[in-house]
Amino acid sequence: MVRVDFLKTFLTVAKTGSFKKAAKELGISVSSVSFQINAVEEFYGATLLKRGVDGVKLTDEGKIALKNIESVLSSLEEAKKLIANIGGGKIVIASGMVGINVVFNIQTLLKAKYPEVDVRVELRGAHECVRGVMRGDYDFAIVGDILEEHLNSDRLYVEEIGMDKLVLIVPPNHPLADKEIVMLRDVMEYPVISLTDYYGITTSLKKALKSSGVSFDDLNVAYVVEDLFSQINSVSNGLGVAITSYIAVCKACEIGLIKIRDIKDLESERKIFFVSTKLSMESKRIREYADFITRNARTLFATFYEQCLHEVR
Incomplete structure (x- = not known):
């Protein structure tokens, strides 16, 4: 040895x-x-x-x-951290942008159920969330897309916990804001605000475009921004349009910053995943937390998705 x-x-x-x-x-x-x-x-x-x-x-x-x-x-590092936290004193949940309107509710529910546990939340791009789980930085991750190498990893536990959809967001006074049917060719006429490749939203978009017979390069990407908030603000201020996660931007729509439109010819549905490591899930205590998180996450995501179906034409 x-x-x-x-x-x-x-x-x-x-x-x-x-x-x-x-x-x-x-x-x-x-x-x-x-x-x-x-x-x-x-x-x-x-x-x-x-x-x-x-x-x-x-x-x-x-x-x-x-x-x-x-x-x-x-x-080895993962096992070391798991053993150090075997008493369940702290939980760290990493969330991609898809979980931004859900993960803090889960944090509140966890604290109410387990008041002795320090529950922390970190927002990251989906792929960094998963890598952090593999490094042992996070106990759990909630993400809207997952790379094939991670999905097929023999170290990761991956469970589907909900559905999301990609939608077009535009400024409230944009020509597409009230258009009855929006097609991809309509989107290509305007500057697009994209997130970096660190985000599962971008990975999902590239997959969806490919399934719809369109390349990501066909979009008129004018700006690449580092986070969802910058994407929403850029669109709200009239710098362009964006294709992004409905669940992540629904609150911004509710307060009037943006308008949301379906894109008729885009394969828009995408899955939401809960991620941990198989080693962590062998701990009875960690498994209990995981079951609590996934059970509540399914309910919360289902609620948001229903809003999506009713509010987006």
């Missing part, structure tokens, strides 16, 4: 591309770094790093080992 700190040294060398830089970052000697790397290579039975005058680079075998080591260390 090989020591965990030796594996961490390998990651540091791979990241810095230098034994000397790795030694400085780790606070050990270069000879110690060399010894530990040799031990890791002996364990894997292959040369993992190609040494040269300009530093070190991963060999093909090293690239495979790197992915394995990252997974091993991530699993």
